[in-house]
Amino acid sequence: MKKTALLLLLASFAIASFAQKQRPVTRILIVFDASNSMYEKYQGTTRIETAKKMFAQFSDSLALIKNAEFALRIYGHQKPVPPQDCSDTKLEIPFQKNNLPNIKERIKNLSPRGTTPIARSLIESAEDFPNSPGVNMIILITDGIEECGGNVCDAAKILREKGIQFRPFVIGIALNASEAKTFDCVGPYYDISTPGIFTEIVDVIITQTLYVTTAQVNLLDLGGKPTETNVNMSFYDRNSNELLYNYVHTMNGLGNPDTVKIDPSRHYKLVVHTIPEVEKDSIILYPGRHNIIAVDAPQGKLQFKMGAFRGTQYQANCIVRKAGSGKTLNVQEVNSTEKYLVGSYDIEVLTLPRYKLNDVQISQASTKTIEIPRPGNLQLNSKEPGYGSIFVEEKGKLTWIYDLNDANPGEFLQLLPGNYKILFRPKKKKETIYTIERQFKIDSDGSITINLY
Incomplete structure (x- = not known):
């Protein structure tokens, strides 16, 4: 049975890159739920009437977007239930400028009838957009969850595999905390009663259209200064754990952390591949702005030395563990130097017998040298x-x-x-x-x- 919730999902995905000073066309596809459950009661009226009223208010805000085209896809409106027809989704009004009044009128006269194929509608919506460059977005208005065995998270993954960056905002009615949490894989949740929520969404659309989103990662030393660098780092989608970007942290010609362009439509988890690794979770970027991501990553160096005998260099590996832990962090060769996070480490050199040192301290911007006796x-x-x-x-x-x-x-x-x-x-x-x-x-x-x- 459907949950008694009215949801609005805003999904944005970039089809082509655009210059910061050039405004591309913005295409917004409305995907509207006309399933039978929209007739159910909600706060003294029905869900369908609430949705119609909400869209009428929202369309006034959408009209403020310059150089925009709109289209309308409806699902659940062609065939009644029972029986269930999960193919009931159709592009009713194709993309065109100045057609918001037509879309508003079509929704105003809409009569709910069928089922709720949300995932299928999202996947098919990818074909509704022209192939010409632009910033393409989807707004999904629905009163509940998928009824046809699909999954919105899987739909997002399929869109990404097609090169479409899927990004929803979830706006719902009457969802409790556990119900709202089910949309974590989809996007951030907003209550429909939040003042100014439609203006905020339109502001996000305009910002993503006009400006490039950039970020720099500041790897901080103990003094809070971004002096650490030359470390591999990876950006993951926080919800799907999909690996999105890999970079080697770099200082630019001015001695500052370098800037990268990054999709603002996702929540990220950043893994900095120091030894041991550092993670920063729940990173949210502000669209159209320069974002600074600060990560504590103070490092020092650990050097193992063993002298040569008659020109022959002894060979041995050194196991490095966090102090008190049995987990191996790194296997480092003798007569080499590597960076580690500031802290205390246990050392085990694979000589015969094993050469062990506990609580070896690595300090900021200094080198700790371990002299291993020659055998x-x-x-x-x-x-x-x-x-x-x-x-x-x-x-x-x-x-x-x-x-x-x-x-x-x-x-x-x-x-x-x-x-x-x-x-x-x-x-x-x-x-x-x-x-x-x-x-x-x-x-x-x-x-x-x-x-x-």
């Missing part, structure tokens, strides 16, 4: 393969670090400086008494050979 070389020799492990020996306690390869009679390893113990038993020996135990010490850049026989 030494260990050559293991045995007469036959066997089972065994290497342990770090510290204060009488053994800590496992490595299992020997039981398929090979010898191995070459690089270990950090320290005291170690190895336990080994040949495969063919079936008694515990044949366990071999060796203690040894590793120095940076040193070499040692252990014979396990």
Whole structure:
């Protein structure tokens, strides 16, 4: 059953780009609900009479738009229910200038009859517009929700896939909070009783027609200044999570964050791909203006250093995690420098054994350098393969670090400086008494050979 709500959806989509100083033609298609439920009572009258009165007031505001053409599509007016006919949608008055009186008269004499194919009407409305350049918009007036299995959110997606930017404003009657929330994927909600709501909508139409909407992203340091830059960032549609724009943040020739043109008809979520990432949700742009999006993103640098030995550079990866978290943020190579957000991090270097540091502080606009001890070389020799492990020996306690390869009679390893113990038993020996135990010490850049026989 339909909800007792009168909705007005304003959807705008740009068909062609236009210069800021040149006013393009504005085409506005009215999609009007004439389904049977419009006869239901509402505040002492019927929904259809409320809708007619509302449009009469709205059309007076629409007449203020210069260089505009209008058209009318109606659904639910040709065939009664039952039975339900979900193809009941038709372009009644095509685009033409100075035809608002004709549209007002057609709506005034309208008699509701059928069902509510909202999504189909929106999709078919894309074919109602000429192919010539202009700013094209849809105004949908309806008393409820889809009755033909369609979905307004899916319709918006289909329009976008055709290169049409779909953007509704939802204006409703008698919707409670949960009902209004169902339109989050469609657009912002306005109550019909809001004073001046029609003037506000017309102002938005005029602004989008005359002026280009721009934005700059200010990546702020700890002092609140937009000094951070050269970071990838992505704009998503907040409701559908569709990825819309990807940019590398740039400072222009004047040293200010660069300006980009962006569609004002959506709500955005911005992801700044720092380490870790920063998100800014619910971004609403003011059409026809320059918008500033500020994001706190103070950064410092983390450098890992390990010296070379006799011209040979040791290789190792370093895992970086937020302090106290087990989630890996980044894997950074030794002898490299990368940026991180200001904060505290846990470090794990994939040497043998692991080299760990906790609560490493990254500070604004400075470099934290981690010096990793250079390893030494260990050559293991045995007469036959066997089972065994290497342990770090510290204060009488053994800590496992490595299992020997039981398929090979010898191995070459690089270990950090320290005291170690190895336990080994040949495969063919079936008694515990044949366990071999060796203690040894590793120095940076040193070499040692252990014979396990």
